[in-house]
Amino acid sequence: MNASLLDDLLRGVAIETPPRGLAGKLKESEKEKRSLIVKLGFDPTAPDLHLGHAVVLRKMRQFQDAGHKLVIIIGDFTARIGDPTGRNKTRPPLSPETIKQNALTYLDQLSKVLDMSREKLKVCFNDDWLGAMTFRDVIGLLAKATVAQLLQREDFSKRYNEGTAIGMHEMLYPLMQGYDSIEINADIEMGGTDQLFNCLVGRALQEAEGKSGQIVLSMPLLVGLDGKEKMSKSYNNYIGLTEPPHDMYGKAMSIPDTLLPMYLELATTLTAQEIARLKEDLAADKVNPMDVKKLVAANIVTQYHDEKSAEEAAQYFYNQFQNKADEEKSYEPFAAAQIYEGAQELALLDLCARLCPQESKSQLRRLIAASAVSVDGEKLTDPAALIKPPVDKEIHFRIGKRGFYAIIS
Amino acid sequence: MNASLLDDLLRGVAIETPPRGLAGKLKESEKEKRSLIVKLGFDPTAPDLHLGHAVVLRKMRQFQDAGHKLVIIIGDFTARIGDPTGRNKTRPPLSPETIKQNALTYLDQLSKVLDMSREKLKVCFNDDWLGAMTFRDVIGLLAKATVAQLLQREDFSKRYNEGTAIGMHEMLYPLMQGYDSIEINADIEMGGTDQLFNCLVGRALQEAEGKSGQIVLSMPLLVGLDGKEKMSKSYNNYIGLTEPPHDMYGKAMSIPDTLLPMYLELATTLTAQEIARLKEDLAADKVNPMDVKKLVAANIVTQYHDEKSAEEAAQYFYNQFQNKADEEKSYEPFAAAQIYEGAQELALLDLCARLCPQESKSQLRRLIAASAVSVDGEKLTDPAALIKPPVDKEIHFRIGKRGFYAIIS
Numbered sequence: 001m002n003a004s005l006l007d008d009l010l011r012g013v014a015i016e017t018p019p020r021g022l023a024g025k026l027k028e029s030e031k032e033k034r035s036l037i038v039k040l041g042f043d044p045t046a047p048d049l050h051l052g053h054a055v056v057l058r059k060m061r062q063f064q065d066a067g068h069k070l071v072i073i074i075g076d077f078t079a080r081i082g083d084p085t086g087r088n089k090t091r092p093p094l095s096p097e098t099i100k101q102n103a104l105t106y107l108d109q110l111s112k113v114l115d116m117s118r119e120k121l122k123v124c125f126n127d128d129w130l131g132a133m134t135f136r137d138v139i140g141l142l143a144k145a146t147v148a149q150l151l152q153r154e155d156f157s158k159r160y161n162e163g164t165a166i167g168m169h170e171m172l173y174p175l176m177q178g179y180d181s182i183e184i185n186a187d188i189e190m191g192g193t194d195q196l197f198n199c200l201v202g203r204a205l206q207e208a209e210g211k212s213g214q215i216v217l218s219m220p221l222l223v224g225l226d227g228k229e230k231m232s233k234s235y236n237n238y239i240g241l242t243e244p245p246h247d248m249y250g251k252a253m254s255i256p257d258t259l260l261p262m263y264l265e266l267a268t269t270l271t272a273q274e275i276a277r278l279k280e281d282l283a284a285d286k287v288n289p290m291d292v293k294k295l296v297a298a299n300i301v302t303q304y305h306d307e308k309s310a311e312e313a314a315q316y317f318y319n320q321f322q323n324k325a326d327e328e329k330s331y332e333p334f335a336a337a338q339i340y341e342g343a344q345e346l347a348l349l350d351l352c353a354r355l356c357p358q359e360s361k362s363q364l365r366r367l368i369a370a371s372a373v374s375v376d377g378e379k380l381t382d383p384a385a386l387i388k389p390p391v392d393k394e395i396h397f398r399i400g401k402r403g404f405y406a407i408i409s
Numbered sequence: 410m411n412a413s414l415l416d417d418l419l420r421g422v423a424i425e426t427p428p429r430g431l432a433g434k435l436k437e438s439e440k441e442k443r444s445l446i447v448k449l450g451f452d453p454t455a456p457d458l459h460l461g462h463a464v465v466l467r468k469m470r471q472f473q474d475a476g477h478k479l480v481i482i483i484g485d486f487t488a489r490i491g492d493p494t495g496r497n498k499t500r501p502p503l504s505p506e507t508i509k510q511n512a513l514t515y516l517d518q519l520s521k522v523l524d525m526s527r528e529k530l531k532v533c534f535n536d537d538w539l540g541a542m543t544f545r546d547v548i549g550l551l552a553k554a555t556v557a558q559l560l561q562r563e564d565f566s567k568r569y570n571e572g573t574a575i576g577m578h579e580m581l582y583p584l585m586q587g588y589d590s591i592e593i594n595a596d597i598e599m600g601g602t603d604q605l606f607n608c609l610v611g612r613a614l615q616e617a618e619g620k621s622g623q624i625v626l627s628m629p630l631l632v633g634l635d636g637k638e639k640m641s642k643s644y645n646n647y648i649g650l651t652e653p654p655h656d657m658y659g660k661a662m663s664i665p666d667t668l669l670p671m672y673l674e675l676a677t678t679l680t681a682q683e684i685a686r687l688k689e690d691l692a693a694d695k696v697n698p699m700d701v702k703k704l705v706a707a708n709i710v711t712q713y714h715d716e717k718s719a720e721e722a723a724q725y726f727y728n729q730f731q732n733k734a735d736e737e738k739s740y741e742p743f744a745a746a747q748i749y750e751g752a753q754e755l756a757l758l759d760l761c762a763r764l765c766p767q768e769s770k771s772q773l774r775r776l777i778a779a780s781a782v783s784v785d786g787e788k789l790t791d792p793a794a795l796i797k798p799p800v801d802k803e804i805h806f807r808i809g810k811r812g813f814y815a816i817i818s
Contacts, residue, residue, distance in 0.1 A: 147560070
């Protein structure tokens with residue numbers, strides 16, 4: 001087994017259960033000359049993927065690239081049931097058509113990260129096996145878990161201790177997800193650290209069936225743009241995988257400085273060495289966080305679109321940002337009466353010379369020619385353009401990078 | 410509605426849920442001109458019925474006699490599964506043949522208490538509906554209960570708090586039993602007070618289905634012959650419904666005095682007035698508990714056999730008891746050499762005269778003729794029977810009620 005491959009595959013992983021389990025599975029794969037089966041479950045009620053999901057998906061892609069196979073399980077069994085209590089209006093049963101449509105949208109998004117070729121990826125619907133189970137089968141499944149084990153799940157134990165109702169059917173969901181692992185003979189299940197419990201149920205059920213248990217790799221949860229909660233659609237703190245380049249770049253530029261090391265690690269394709277160096281530089285204040293952010297933003301747009309889109313997005317962002325900066329700039333005020341003294345109107349070059357007496361006319365002419373002079377946000381390149389004094393308003397001039405002037409009527 | 414009928418039906422009932430529920434159901438029955446459906450579940454793994462079961466059965470018989478219908482549910486669904494964890498060796502899955510055989514044995518025992526006519530009693534097997542349920546149906550069923558509700562069951566909460574494992578499948582059993590109530594449209598479920606929880610689950614499930622919930626009547630638990638635990642085969646403190654008259658009578662005579670009021674109330678067919686009077690007399694020491702016990706024993710044997718068997722059993726018990734009493738009696742010892750002085754053998758009458766010189770020979774002759782004289786437990790009626798002196802042993806004589814003599818070699 002290739003030790004550096006193992007290092008690569010474990011890079012960024014938060015929890016490996018059991019410890020050294022992956023090394024064991026890779027050896028098994030080599031010995032038995034077979035690909036490992038990596039499980040990925042998908043709830044077809046929420047098909048919008050974001051960078052938080054991509055943390056796990058990108059790790060899976062690494063496994064695909066190392067020759068292993070991904071099995072995607074569309075959880076249509078529960079989606080078709082919806083909320084059996086009927087209390088949860090946001091979880092109505094989905095029709096087979098909606099599920100299929102959501103699955104297609106999902107696969108389309110996955111294609112931004114994963115290798116979708118048939119030998120590297122298989123798609124299943126778990127209604128195929130869960131829908132075929134009888135009450136008797138369910139009892140057999142439930143006999144493999146105890147109430148106390150399931151109540152250990154963090155949200156369950158919290159609700160139980162708070163006295164908030166836990167429907168008996170909710171206790172089935174981890175078991176169903178676990179049963180999927182038995183059905184597809186999963187070698188590896190991956191998820192966010194918040195999915196660890198469910199993944200471990202799958203391992204326990206496989207072992208209760210006398211099979212070799214899947215190993216579980218938990219990836220850290222990416223914190224969202226708010227810098228507080230995990231990235232999630234419901235917190236509106238996310239960057240979606242299918243967002244246009246401009247939006248993606250702009251959102252990436254709003255990543256809080258403190259999260260830059262996390263985003264470098266979990267959201268970029270930079271090498272381990274590059275990431276290590278940037279993290280060091282950030283920690284030592286040897287680099288402007290804004291510059292690192294530009295790097296991260298460009299890298300993200302390149303991953304989900306392409307390099308050209310990333311460049312354009314950067315330019316677009318710069319312009320937007322610049323305009324925005326302009327708006328927020330304090331303009332040096334001049335009275336129209338003073339500047340226009342004795343004139344009904346003035347040529348742009350003359351106006352600039354009056355606002356900016358420290359600059360030579362030839363320098364001003366060059367700035368105008370280089371589009372570095374704008375009036376009320378509009379770049380003017382004709383030095384002879386005539387400009388009238390403002391009536392009941394201000395005119396904003398920008399001359400070069402640092403000259404901001406307002407003529408007030 | 411007949412108020413005295415209501416009183417009769419509620420007589421001996423420990424818990425009625427909801428309060429006044431039975432009056433409501435009886436009114437409904439009158440108004441809709443239909444019989445009420447009384448549910449009786451049976452676990453086909455344990456077909457030995459005893460007086461403890463009969464407490465509930467006799468109450469059901471009252472409902473049959475009032476025109477209502479009993480639906481017996483043979484719980485073959487779980488019996489066919491056995492213990493799905495495989496840990497409990499005493500609960501192997503039962504074959505359909507064994508279940509049928511157990512059901513027949515059960516029905517045979519029921520016939521000792523219930524009206525088995527077709528219009529008064531129906532038998533169902535719950536595998537017919539539970540066995541047909543899919544995983545989806547199970548989820549719908551489980552959604553109607555919460556974890557906390559089920560953990561309220563006394564044995565569950567005890568085990569949970571002690572940290573003893575509760576298999577998830579065990580939590581299903583109350584729900585399955587409850588589902589049976591939906592299926593047969595039960596109006597009334599009856600059971601011991603230890604079954605109250607399961608019965609209430611049935612009521613809750615019916616209501617969750619938008620149906621009228623069954624009312625629950627809990628009968629007190631009959632304490633067994635040990636005076637401590639509830640009557641149960643596993644404590645070996647029971648009187649079986651099919652035991653022979655002699656055993657039944659003998660066991661009944663071992664009921665602890667303190668339990669006589671309970672047995673009068675829960676195990677006899679005496680009228681409310683008779684029971685009230687006997688309880689008062691017992692409390693006031695106006696009656697010998699042994700005499701009340703004879704009454705209870707005879708009543709029980711009469712119920713499960715007949716009056717003649719009860720009389721014979723009483724006689725048999727009396728003889729056994731008397732013999733036993735004899736054995737425990739202290740015998741007045743005489744040396745053989747002294748009694749037989751000068752004789753090789755003696756006629757019974759002469760021997761009695763020598764042992765009992767205070768009695769006249771004519772009185773002794775009468776006692777012998779009345780079978781009131783026995784030698785070593787054997788009644789002898791021939792006054793001329795020759796009796797040799799004992800060699801290396803004792804001979805025990807009983808003469809009349811109070812004369813106990815031993816001739817020692």
